Amino acid sequence: MIDEEKKTVEKIKKAALEEFYEKGYGKASLRTICRNAGVTTGALYFHYENKEALLKAILEPLIARYESLMAEYMGMELEAPEKGADIDVLMMSFILEHRKEAIIIMEKAQGSCYEGWHKRIEAMMGQAVMTFYRSRVIEEPDKELIRILARTRLDGCLEILKGNYDMEYSLYLTKKLGVYATGGTEKLIKELNEFHG
Amino acid sequence: MIDEEKKTVEKIKKAALEEFYEKGYGKASLRTICRNAGVTTGALYFHYENKEALLKAILEPLIARYESLMAEYMGMELEAPEKGADIDVLMMSFILEHRKEAIIIMEKAQGSCYEGWHKRIEAMMGQAVMTFYRSRVIEEPDKELIRILARTRLDGCLEILKGNYDMEYSLYLTKKLGVYATGGTEKLIKELNEFHG
Amino acid sequence: MIDEEKKTVEKIKKAALEEFYEKGYGKASLRTICRNAGVTTGALYFHYENKEALLKAILEPLIARYESLMAEYMGMELEAPEKGADIDVLMMSFILEHRKEAIIIMEKAQGSCYEGWHKRIEAMMGQAVMTFYRSRVIEEPDKELIRILARTRLDGCLEILKGNYDMEYSLYLTKKLGVYATGGTEKLIKELNEFHG
Amino acid sequence: MIDEEKKTVEKIKKAALEEFYEKGYGKASLRTICRNAGVTTGALYFHYENKEALLKAILEPLIARYESLMAEYMGMELEAPEKGADIDVLMMSFILEHRKEAIIIMEKAQGSCYEGWHKRIEAMMGQAVMTFYRSRVIEEPDKELIRILARTRLDGCLEILKGNYDMEYSLYLTKKLGVYATGGTEKLIKELNEFHG
DNA sequence: AATGAATGAGGTTTCATTCAT
């Protein structure tokens, strides 16, 4: 009873999350998902139109929050750049509840309709970082450099996610990464302006 | 003649490099590789025992250099930490000649025997960074934090590789990333010591 | 109320008629039928034992009329062969009300228990035509020839059905086809008797 | 040896021809084809890209002849309409060697790229018949009537094909059908012109 | 009378790998 009360949909989503996380979308096997969920292929296809729909069902809930968060991120950093670290903390506490989903969308979605999502997210972060640099640097900052800076910051966050630490420790790491980023940014800006002068 | 002198093995390796790079080890198709190489499956299997052996043939040459480079990296940064940026430059000029191979081993080897390699490399960099932090920080630095710091630095390099820029620009970006890293490191060390005091 | 009064059975039959007509029995999908009828599979299976029973429910009403019509056809043509055209008209006005059902049974029933029906119908027409030829031709007419003659006449009627013309035009075409058939029959009979003589 | 000398491709084509002929393209099962051919799915897919390519391999040889034949048909009937029957004979002797293929393309190709072929062929015959009628009838003949006339003539030919008679008998039937068609045409033309007068 | 979740066999297709030549 206790075990059977768990609805089929939940069993499928759980098994699918694990499979997508481990093998990536392209290599994930629906058969394996069904087997691990203790369900037949027919049951899966009753609930989800196809492989991609299953992935969507798993990621969609995260996405709304993810986007709104990113938008917020862009706004805040512009107004109060020194709060960058705080925002990272905010982001962490949000995402930590959907670790695997976030990792899937950022690194394991190749072949699905989310294939390009990580680039969109990188672009958003890139925009925020660029806006900040523009306000501090005399010459137009190098676009690729900014992109890479944003990307490595994102990678830091992802690395924390992948570590699967508890919330407190994750936030600790996030803050330290924030300090590092601030120091790096300051130094880089100084150097960029010196070269100009 | 000139064209036919290009040995089968070379044609296969070239096509395989492209396929592994584009699709990743797991999703790469030997059929496609053979087709693009203008070679039959039999020929491929005459030269390579299986899919993994083909990947090995492509990556092995890089690996020796990669490891020795990493070892060197560790030694140098310990002795002369301020030369971090220079070492990055050195690394770049090495790896730039094997862009795709490096990216494959770091991000596209899932499912192969190189699946865990990126972790080894991260560990090596982590060691180097840890050694440096230990020499500057009073308390034992947090291991995970160091690991992540090393990892993001690696990601920066990878990002440059992925950009496929020309050597000059790649080195420019590497240097700037070095400046950023130095600034971040300094600030973080200061903070870590302050907290202690 | 007005809309809900339309019984489930009717909705199912309507959707099924369309689906069988478009895709044929074998390729018709019960899912699609249910979806288009706005009904669940359970409801369908409450009323019909299986796919074939559903087809039966759709075709059965037509069949009784069809058979009696054919019987009548045989009798009339024997007594008054010159009325062939009139009978075609009669047949048309009957069948035109069940266009799709007639087409299904004649051309789209493969895989069902009606798979052989079109042959029965062809045989009936063949009998009628044979009876007529026997009364006019000295030697026993070739059975296959008669069968094919009957079949092409049937095809003419079917073609009119498939055209989905209005009644008036359908009857016009039927009449013209009748003229053609009469002319063909006369000429053929003459030739058959000449060869004999 | 005797049995194994029969090449795989031939075994596949033979089994496929039978399966397509019996079940139609859509319902034909590649598994069944492979089983009946004594071959694995892999073998089939080595030789043919997909289901449709297999059908193409079976029909293509017929098609070239079919089209050239139809073109010839159109030209001849225009110049010498009384030779209609002769042409039917010509057509028969051509097609008789590819009975099943012809039937597949005319009646069993739904769902494949040949889905529309039978309409093209009907249109060709319709053109030829229309041209003839135009030259004999005062008023423009009714398009649909002509179409149906052409179609029934085609059906007669198909019926002979489906009968799987020997060549001699097939030609006999074809000739008789030609006589019937001539008689029908004459009578119909007379009537059409009378109505006009 | 009806729901709708679940079944499981079967559909087409792809794949790494083998082997006689």
Add this chain to the structure above:
DNA sequence: TATGAATGAAACCTCATTCAT
């Protein structure tokens, strides 16, 4: 060295049908 035909398991997906509610 190399060919290329063949294997057979596994991929995603659809289907008619069943059954507890």
